[in-house]
Amino acid sequence: MNVVLHEGKNLPQSDNWGLCDGFVRMEINGxxxxxxxxxxxxxxxxxxxxxxxxxxxxxxxxxxxxxxDMAGEExxxxxxxxxxxxxxxxxxxxxxxxxxxxxxxxxxxxxSHHPVHL
Ligand SMILES: [Ca+2]
Numbered sequence: 778m779n780v781v782l783h784e785g786k787n788l789p790q791s792d793n794w795g796l797c798d799g800f801v802r803m804e805i806n807g808x809x810x811x812x813x814x815x816x817x818x819x820x821x822x823x824x825x826x827x828x829x830x831x832x833x834x835x836x837x838x839x840x841x842x843x844x845x846d847m848a849g850e851e852x853x854x855x856x857x858x859x860x861x862x863x864x865x866x867x868x869x870x871x872x873x874x875x876x877x878x879x880x881x882x883x884x885x886x887x888x889s890h891h892p893v894h895l
Contacts, residue, residue: 806833
């Protein structure tokens with residue numbers, strides 16, 4: 778399964794001396810991937826792509842949004858969506874999913890995917 782991480786918007790200003798340094802971690806079936814860090818912006822544009830090996834469409838893809846900091850990372854929100862739900866999004870337009878994170882309704886991350894091939 779290929780997942781494309783496009784962009785985020787309305788990220789919180791979580792730094793004292795700056796905006797936000799957003800990055801996203803995706804995990805599924807013991808596989809983990811991290812995007813690049815988009816420094817000092819509330820509207821990051823990652824345009825990163827990752828490929829996961831999926832054996833069961835009912836598995837959840839866990840998408841977690843963080844603010845990068847010198848001292849570590851700060852959790853901003855996360856979302857779980859099953860591969861089945863992703864594949865049911867259907868045509869090209871619906872491949873664009875604005876995923877509302879659960880921790881803060883203002884945090885949004887847009888992902889899209891290509892059809893799941895099993
Ligand atoms: Ca930061």
